[in-house]
Amino acid sequence: MNDATRGYIMIKNVDRVYVDAHGNEIEALKDVNLDIRPGQFISFIGPSGCGKTTLLRLIAGLDEPQNGQIYLDGELVKGTHYERGLVFQQANLFPWMTIEENIACGPKARGIYRYSTEEIREFIELVGLKGFEESYPHQVSGGMAQRASLARALINHPRVLLLDEPLGALDAFTRMNLQDELLRLWLERNTTMILVTHDVDEAVYLSDQIVVMTPRPGKIVQIVNVEIGRPRDRSDADFIQIRSKILKILQFAGEKKSPEYYL
Ligand code: ADP
Ligand code: MG
Numbered sequence: 001m002n003d004a005t006r007g008y009i010m011i012k013n014v015d016r017v018y019v020d021a022h023g024n025e026i027e028a029l030k031d032v033n034l035d036i037r038p039g040q041f042i043s044f045i046g047p048s049g050c051g052k053t054t055l056l057r058l059i060a061g062l063d064e065p066q067n068g069q070i071y072l073d074g075e076l077v078k079g080t081h082y083e084r085g086l087v088f089q090q091a092n093l094f095p096w097m098t099i100e101e102n103i104a105c106g107p108k109a110r111g112i113y114r115y116s117t118e119e120i121r122e123f124i125e126l127v128g129l130k131g132f133e134e135s136y137p138h139q140v141s142g143g144m145a146q147r148a149s150l151a152r153a154l155i156n157h158p159r160v161l162l163l164d165e166p167l168g169a170l171d172a173f174t175r176m177n178l179q180d181e182l183l184r185l186w187l188e189r190n191t192t193m194i195l196v197t198h199d200v201d202e203a204v205y206l207s208d209q210i211v212v213m214t215p216r217p218g219k220i221v222q223i224v225n226v227e228i229g230r231p232r233d234r235s236d237a238d239f240i241q242i243r244s245k246i247l248k249i250l251q252f253a254g255e256k257k258s259p260e261y262y263l
Contacts, residue, residue: 010070041206089166103148120155166178179202182195
């Protein structure tokens, strides 16, 4: 399979209902339909509780929809697989393993470790962690830990990388830095990227397409194409225009924020 057809996701009529502690049904996702092209960088944005994490978990195969199906390259998603990589807000590295051992987890689990030592070294370099191979997660910064978890996912050559607010816990500088890193990794690897973020700027800076969602029931309200060349400039008129468009959709959809937020 070549890169042009690798990482194509089809989400068909997906429903996911939860039952809360009081026995009430919560429609976390209601009739969600979406096609994600191979190699696309797509972001999901929307207020808390609109089903973003639920959708990523379904694509990851950590959970199943009650109705509908999700396909990756024509195959029904069932269960987890290393070809669907996951990165969460917290790096989730194994604390008792070094950075290098964490990154080597995938090749080890797949029984190809002994052929992968060169590649592990390359991935450590790719994410800028050369010199920190022997460090433990608690000895590196949050940004570095997140770089390591990106490398840990990417070393499996995933068809799709699922990112659930991966930069949400980082300070503004580290965050912007890692946004550029993400873009570089994406351009280099050509992996389909699915990012969940609360940050409109981040979504506009990174994505080909932004999917705006609303809660109760969790659904897609609008898909916005970001037709701006890269690298993008946050102060560009086109950038600002798309940013305010997304904010207006969110505002219209019920996201209540103080007026200063929109300045
Ligand atoms: P988001 O990531 O957009 O904030 P989630 O996908 O986490 O939203 O949640 C969507 C809705 O489903 C929320 O109302 C949430 O409370 C509910 N929900 C998510 N997971 C569960 C669960 N395991 N049990 C009950 N309700 C859940
Ligand atoms: Mg979430």
